[in-house]
Amino acid sequence: MDPVSNRQPNAFHRAFPAREFFRGSARSVLFWSLFNGLLLACLLVDLFLIVDLLNHRGRITVRGEQNVQLLQEIRNEPALVNPPAEEPTEQPAPPPAEAEAEKKQEAPAEKPAEPEPPAEPAPVVSKLMILTDTGILPSVWWLHSKYQMGIMPQLYQRFPILHENQKALFALILTALVLASIRVLIRWRLRQRSLKISHHVSMTLRNMIHRQALRMGPGDLSGKETEQAFHLFIKDVGTVQNGVFEWVYQLARHPLALIIMLLFAISIDWRLTLQCLIPLAAAWYFLLQHRKEYELQHAKTLVNIETELSLLAENLRSTRLVRGYGMETAEHEQFQKHLDKYTENLDNLKRVEGWGHRIARGLAVFCSCLVLFLVGYKVLVNPDSLPLSAAILIVGIFAFFYLPVNGMYQLMHLRNDASIAASSIYRYLNQIPEVSQAVGAKFQEPLSQxxxxxxxxxxxxxxxxxxxxxxxxxxxxxxxxxxxxxxxxxxxxxxxxxxxxxxxxxxxxxxxxxxxxxxxxxxxxxxxxxxxxxxPCLTGTVKENIRCGDERYSLQEIIAASKEAHAHQFIQNLPQGYETALGQHGEELTAGECFRLGLAxxxxxxxxxxxxxxxxxxxxxxxxxxxxxxxxxxxxxxxxxxxxxxxxxxxxxxxxxxxxxxxxxxxxxxxxxxxxxxxxxxxxxxxxxxxxxxxxxxxxx
The missing domain is CATH 3.40.50.300 (P-loop containing nucleotide triphosphate hydrolases)
Structure with missing residues (x-):
């Protein structure tokens, strides 16, 4: 591997060390990202409740006495002896033949019937309870029975608005909008903090380049080093700034979002999550390998296209030789040969791009069908363990996996580009200027001999x-x-x-x-x-250009020097005279005026x-x-x-x-x-x- 490429990660790490994540603005980015992740978890729970409410429509069926009592506790209701919609057990009625025989035996006796002791009431055994229009109660019941979570029953008890379907749906949608809005605000704050961090890094690098240019620039005979410093100052520092911004901003979003969504899917059904993750990970690995081959093949094809295009253009320069020696036929055949190769390379490029898109789409369709099949099979086989709402949420989670995973993949490319730019910057900063002041240097007297x-x-x-x-x-x-x-x-x-x-x-x-x-x-x-x-002229006023930051010189001395260099007249004709701003956003001077200003x-x-x-x-x-x-x-x-x-x-x-x-x-x-x-x-x-x-x-x- 090229030694420069080995230094690239170190160059980026030097521009933005990992320890900076735990200082200043970067530390606040971590805090807000954690809070954003917590809101994401709450938003996923809220979406699950909305989908489950639309699926069950507030209808719940509970069997067994203990479950009925538990449901009543969740609803914060007292236990009922004969609760509604229950099926109590009754004493069995005697057969009709036995009843007739008893009547015949009792009729001739004509004795007063002795009062029988009152029969004890049979115990009531609750077997079934059916309730409707209960809001999010079915979701609360499923979550409590699956995870033994006490948070959801308390939430259901404290907010009566969740007890009815329409009110609960309105409250859940409103909560989702609020959570999503807060997440948008937090992402905006994360973006601003990340921009602040990247701006600080870029300003530090530009300050270092400026100091190095002042040290190296005076000895630049050909102007190449000045152009290099200008390129580093504008383009390469901009690349590093963008890389640091994306590195901080995307790392604050994607990894935590992936972890939260993965934990949420595992909490719903860890076996099903693993069954979906294994083929998805294999498909993503295959897609990454295909991307590398595709990018390599794409680059080679582009080189071939540029080569053939250059050969086609080169033929335009030999027209005099072709016509002078009567080579029109041979030249036309040669030109047609290169034109065919150029067309062939274009077709290869289209074919490579087409196959790349087809493979990516095919993998996406295959993974989608596989996830749908696994989740649908689980719902059909065991609907009690995985309700339809939870299945829809799992499918949605896996569908949104692509965004953070692809974002992390793109982030590595951005970091690599930023590392290359940072490596160029630090190579320039590491140069040692050839001129330095000797220890114990003496004062130079004016030239006299x-x-x-x-x-x-x-x-x-x-x-x-x-x-x-x-x-x-x-x-x-x-x-x-x-x-x-x-x-x-x-x-x-x-x-x-x-x-x-x-x-x-x-x-x-x-x-x-x-x-x-x-x-x-x-x-x-x-x-x-x-x-x-x-x-060129310095950025500043005419007076500042002549004085060069030395406040010892008065305006009268500046005017005298300008008159000696014959610059005073054109300076007076400027809009504000000696206070006229020069430079990129000021007045433009001619080459002769700039020269006379330099003489002054x-x-x-x-x-x-x-x-x-x-x-x-x-x-x-x-x-x-x-x-x-x-x-x-x-x-x-x-x-x-x-x-x-x-x-x-x-x-x-x-x-x-x-x-x-x-x-x-x-x-x-x-x-x-x-x-x-x-x-x-x-x-x-x-x-x-x-x-x-x-x-x-x-x-x-």
Whole structure:
């Protein structure tokens, strides 16, 4: 098995440990689920009473003196000597012939008849009692005689409304509606609690991803790690959140409902329940195995369909060869062959889906018939032990077994998906950033002498080629330098090394002779500020974008920095000026406006070293003019490293550093490099020739 799949359950357990079920909101979920289960048991009893009342219609027949007395106790009535509807035993009458003989013997005597002693009354033996319109009394009698339950007789005695059929039916239906309504409210509360738990888990994960992105993000040269963090933040955390919600919510519902319904069915007739459960469990096991095979076959068929469809589409790209070499007939035959295979795969997919549905329906029909047969046979053979109402309830319980069982099966799939997403998240969180602050780091003073790269090598990963390989460069303080290369990542890597967004694999970066690896990150990044024209605006107001959370800077200082970067004018034209909200739900700025805002953000801090990456987007003429004037101010008395995207910037800087294969190829002014370096001429032509946009647009088309 893949080791990643082995870690998936642990990843989900790490996101939501089992012990969390007994804390906070999860503990209240368990409490409400138990209460919901108790209501389910009461609802099942109520449904049994309703069905039994409709079946017996309040008519009850009791035989035997002890049963009659017990029934009278249940009805809370005194014992009767000659109860109604009873059949008392009587003295046998003498035969007619003997009576005539006695009369003839007594007639001639003519003596006064002696009074006979009064005969003692014969004892009354109760054998049969029939009552009608007794409400739920037949159900109470059956439950009491079967389980010796004292709760139901007390319930019958305390609520007279249950003594008559119509009133009892109304009360039972009303009780069922109340119980069902309370269960709906409890399920809503369970859902809200489960959402709260899953929301807490997702917020925890997103907070961890955000912190990790702040640690890892500055060194992302290509932007892949940022995209990965964004994908994890949005999609994978959402998958984990949904998995935790379903895990808590469904576990609070389905297992307890299954146990209660199963215990209820066993309490009615445990032998019959086992007889129904064994074939149902076997059918469900067979269905699970069939589902696995069906999903595997379905996936293979889909792959075959996509393959054949790709081959059919691929033939559209070879039309010139086909017509040029007269291959129309062979190409048509080949196309028809792939089309037949595609049709065959579609038929296979339909056949697989059809057989899957037929088998599932066949098993459902078979199980239903089997349960009906077993329950019906029990009712016909021994109706006293299993009345029709109890049989109907058992059938209903087994019918509703499918919902929680299938819900638990689907829950395992959701948990598996959430485990995969959680595993990706924790793999990202476990990454160690390459830049860290050394113990005992010193404060970095502003650059005053030189910035030097000493035999620097850098690569993004062990298996990727080196971006810098023995890079050596010394830049005097107070100069402006442009970094160019055919490899787009090389100038950016050099720029990222200065504020230690990335760490060299070997070599050193020195500021005034001090190794930047031994200075504090805060002081270094305060003096070497990176401005990228490709960065978006922060979510917040214009003032907050420039201030960046540092309340030391006043509005006057912010305005002064904005004027220096030629951003003040367009900021004033915004709806609320410096209080205008920017970001996804605020005002949208152009690439040139965002870039000038970034320059103002850096100029506010008055750094000794500025690293500028110009925007890749094409700027309008007004922005270019404003930038020319802004650069005049920025370049004065400051060391500037710049990654240019405009030819005018190259002409303005003091020197251009050409990087090739990770090393410094040439250092000179732009005009001298045009004369001396064929490599530089090639680079400048590919970047700034007037036909490049036409070539790019035609390539895209």
């Amino acid at each position: 030189s910035l030097q790269f000493e035999n620097v090598s850098y690569t993004q990963s062990a298996n990727s080629p080196k971006i810098l390989n023995g890079f050596d460069l010394k830049i005097p303080a107070g100069t402006s330098t442009a970094l160019v290369s055919l490899e787009a990542l090389a100038p950016r890597a050099v720029s990222y090394l200065v504020p230690r967004f990335i760490e060299p694999k070997s070599g050193r970066v020195l500021i005034d002779g001090e190794d930047t690896a031994w200075v504090t990150l805060e002081s270094l990044r305060a003096e070497a500020i990176y401005v990228s024209g490709n960065d 953000r850096a100029l506010l801090r008055k750094p000794a070293l500025m690293i500028i990456e110009e925007p890749e987007d094409t700027l309008d003429d007004d922005t270019k003019t404003l930038l020319e004037d802004a650069y005049t101010r920025i370049f004065q008395n400051r060391t500037v490293l710049i990654i240019p995207s405009r030819i005018n910037t190259l002409r303005r800087v003091d020197q251009v550093v050409l990087i090739h294969e990770g090393k410094v190829e040439a250092v000179d002014s732009q005009s001298n490099l045009l004369k001396k370096s064929a490599l530089y001429r090639h680079w400048e032509y590919t970047r700034f020739n007037q036909f490049r946009h036409v070539q790019e647009s035609s390539t895209e088309r």
